[in-house]
Amino acid sequence: MDNFNMHARRDVTGVDEGMRAFFKQTYSFMGIAVLLTAVTGFIVQNFFLEQVAKLLVGNVIGLLALLGIQMLIITMIGRATFKNPARAFGLLMAFAVVEGLTLGVLLAVYTGASVMMAFVSASAVFGGMAAYGVLTKRDLTGLGSILFGLLIGLLIASIANMFFYSGIVSLLLSWASVVVFSLFTAYDNQNLRVMYSQFAGQADTTGLAVNGALRLYLDFVNIFFALLRIFGVVSGSRD
Numbered sequence: 001m002d003n004f005n006m007h008a009r010r011d012v013t014g015v016d017e018g019m020r021a022f023f024k025q026t027y028s029f030m031g032i033a034v035l036l037t038a039v040t041g042f043i044v045q046n047f048f049l050e051q052v053a054k055l056l057v058g059n060v061i062g063l064l065a066l067l068g069i070q071m072l073i074i075t076m077i078g079r080a081t082f083k084n085p086a087r088a089f090g091l092l093m094a095f096a097v098v099e100g101l102t103l104g105v106l107l108a109v110y111t112g113a114s115v116m117m118a119f120v121s122a123s124a125v126f127g128g129m130a131a132y133g134v135l136t137k138r139d140l141t142g143l144g145s146i147l148f149g150l151l152i153g154l155l156i157a158s159i160a161n162m163f164f165y166s167g168i169v170s171l172l173l174s175w176a177s178v179v180v181f182s183l184f185t186a187y188d189n190q191n192l193r194v195m196y197s198q199f200a201g202q203a204d205t206t207g208l209a210v211n212g213a214l215r216l217y218l219d220f221v222n223i224f225f226a227l228l229r230i231f232g233v234v235s236g237s238r239d
Contacts, residue, residue, distance in 0.1 A: 019197070022196050022205055022208075022209060023134075025205075026192065026216065032093070032096075033095070034220065036093055036096040036100065037100040037103055037221065038100070040096070040104065041100045041101075041106075043104070044104025044107075045108050049104060049105070049108050052104055052105055053108070056101065056102065057105060060162050060163065066101070070095065073091055073094055073095045073098065077091045077095070077210070080207075081208065081210060081211045082208075084207075085207035085210055092210055092213060092214055095214070095217075096217070109232070110228055110231075110232045114228060118227040119224060121231075122220060122224035122227050125178070125227075126182075130185050130186070133185060133187060133188065133189030134190065136190070139190075140187045140190045140191075143186075144191070147183055150180050151180060151184075154173065154177060157169070157173055158173055171230065175226070177223070178223055178226045181223045181226070184219050185216070188216060192208075192215070
């Protein structure tokens with residue numbers, strides 16, 4: 001996808017039936033992935049919590065291994081996006097299941113009130129920023145490199161905090177994650193519009209929809225996880 005010229009001036013506000021269908025497909029794929037993560041989290045919490053907790057809670061090696069698996073799947077989805085959309089969709093579902101492992105542990109740690117507040121808040125933030133990204137006339141292209149740099153910084157800081165844990169640092173990272181992934185939501189939605197406009201008519205856009213669903217899924221899930229940690233501090237965790 002780096003082959004797209006993201007520096008050219010372009011109309012980012014036009015909407016046609018093809019684009020509406022593309023976004024409907026993209027958000028359908030994302031919704032299925034979110035639902036699969038929720039189902040996996042429920043199963044983990046109720047049937048495999050002890051086993052998964054041993055893998056993830058207080059186990060830096062396990063957490064790094066999980067991160068490595070996630071990065072591998074993301075890379076494989078990128079490679080399969082246009083060559084094999086069906087495989088890319090299957091990999092997206094596999095990624096959603098892997099994310100469900102983390103969700104299952106979090107559901108056992110935080111109260112139902114914290115989970116509900118985090119989900120409602122994440123949905124509101126995501127929906128608002130998605131609408132802004134789709135409707136704004138401002139070109140958000142310049143945010144791309146800035147957000148990528150911030151994302152790398154968040155990742156490095158989060159890994160460092162695994163080894164030298166600080167509750168204050170964790171809370172600050174959570175707030176930073178909300179801001180970064182909220183901006184990513186707006187950027188990704190506009191970026192998908194641009195890519196669809198350049199790609200439509202040349203080939204099937206199903207692969208692009210899968211890739212877009214992965215981006216939006218990551219935006220939403222990261223906002224939700226960050227808000228869950230924040231609300232968990234306010235509301236407390238389970239005993």
